[in-house]
Amino acid sequence: GGTYRVLNEIFSEQGITVSYVNTAHLEQVKDALRPNTKALFIETPTNPMMHVTDLPEAIALAKQHDLLTIVDNTFMSPYYQRPLELGADIVIHSASKYIGGHNDVVAGLVVARCSSLGEKIRFYQNAAGAILGPQDSWLLLRGVKTLALRMEKHNENALKIANWLTAHDLVEKVYYPGLETHPGYEIMKKQATGFGGMISFAVSHPDIVSTLLENVKVITFAESLGGVESLMTFPARQTHADIPEEIRNRVGVTNCLLRLSVGIEHPDDLIKDLKEAFDAYQQ
Template identity: 60%
Template sequence: MGCDCRSFETKAVHGNKPYDLVTGAISVPIYQCATFRHEGVGRSTGYDYSRVQNPTREELEKTLAILENGKECLAFTSGMAAISNLFTVFSPGDHIILSEDLYGGTYRVTEEIFNKYGLTSSYVDTSGLSSLIENIRKNTKAIFIETPSNPMMRITDLKAVVAIAKERNILTIVDNTFLSPYFQKPLDLGIDIVVHSGTKYLSGHNDTLSGFVILNDLTLAEKLRNIQKSIGACLPAFDSWLTLRGIKTLAIRLDRQQENAIKIAKWLKNHKNIEQVFYPGLEDHKGHEILKEQASGYGAMISFVVDSEETAKRILERVKIILFAESLGGVETLITYPEQQTHANIPENMRNRVGVTSKLLRISVGIENVDDLINDLKGALED
């Protein structure tokens, strides 16, 4: 069906089906059932068992495919479930290149699980194309990119990576969690596969877990659906409904969050206790111009380095409106200590190489009043 519109905002609100075709309900029903009745032998409604497919999950998958300009989307129980299912398409002896500045969970699943089954990996600064090319091997099958990266906000030139990969028949994968399809559409830039932790901006309210794989290759999509059906990490109906509800307000949330983030980043940059601010919306950010070319926004994630470990811990313990918690992308502003939380599984030497130290903090900016957020940081920083 799909909505007859061009704007992202309208597509996000109306999704694949703006109302239920049977009842007219404008909120997609939650099909909270495990199995479906067959009309007769060899006759199915198209739904047999919710692990294989569920109408609520199907609506979510089709909606996100529309928003990412992809042909197929698969919904999983978390972002890590999506990445894990995707990595099972590779074979023992295959090699993948990953952004060296990346979420600790992606590093953990690669090193502690898939390496045991013969998948080898290299961690590279994908924002530097020469280092990327140097690490490509004959058995390299994929390049996995975070851009902006987590937590150092490095920007990778996606069109340039696509050109390098296409010459060598290498799959390109982008984790688009930080920007969402509202600000960045990697498939339009030639990327093969997009993954999301839908727990973050897509859901937007810190109340559910979800993950997605979006792609245009229908053969690979069918292979992934068979893997998903076999492993069973399929997103339940209620979580699918929550994510659909969140997507309806994605555009207005991100507009407000980005507006707040720009003001907070500029304030942090001028504070005497802040040594560095990493936010791609700042004009002096190394990847600012590249991001302007391949995205329509900068997002609402900020990382910054304070003058000491003691200052970092004081901020974490003294903020009142900003919440000291893991995760990101919700309407509430969260502050995270990457060294001890999101990136604890990454070896210390690798953390130090990319800049994840005891002085680094990461903020996911929410939709609160920005003056309240700045005053909260000011009170935490200053005696």
């Protein structure tokens, strides 16, 4: 949501048009290409609908048209998905999330596949003065030390919770690429080594949303993601509120959708917390 708003503001001032398409469907990407297209920006899985893009195929398409491929790899982290090894030119991370891992630092990372592109990025970064302070850098280094352990636990917990949500009467749809029913499941197995800790799910009535958010205790109602604590977000009113309602509803970010960043707590505690919050609605 924030990316949508910022890109529109930045590029509209420069007279540049940004086309938003579901890159999980490469035909949409092909249709959106123009003679002056410079880059293909991919987020996979997407936030919050968890659409999965076939990175090797998308990168091959970009190369055919002499485009840069930029991949937002925040949800998967370098532990589970490494787009540079698949041929991407630039990978970005919100390092505030899984790389930091403790919800206590604000940072971003940009990684380039070749030194010449890296030098261009370094020049702009230096000119803008957008560098981290020593404390922020130390926090990121601390987080990276436990990245592998944390990602394994996020993944393990998320799969258990996704299966539990799938069986709940008040849940209409669960979006998690680790479920075999997810349309991107086979692609994820091909290009990643895990499925991550992010789940989105749609409940059967909007009133359930407020009840869940008011009654969870182990899970915190908060916008961020990727930390050791489990956080639940209401995208339509928080992270994606800047997107026009018509577009949100069309892509599935409705008033019934919740996003869950599954932490590293014991999964039984998380499931009990969700069960009690759902029970509060049914009482």
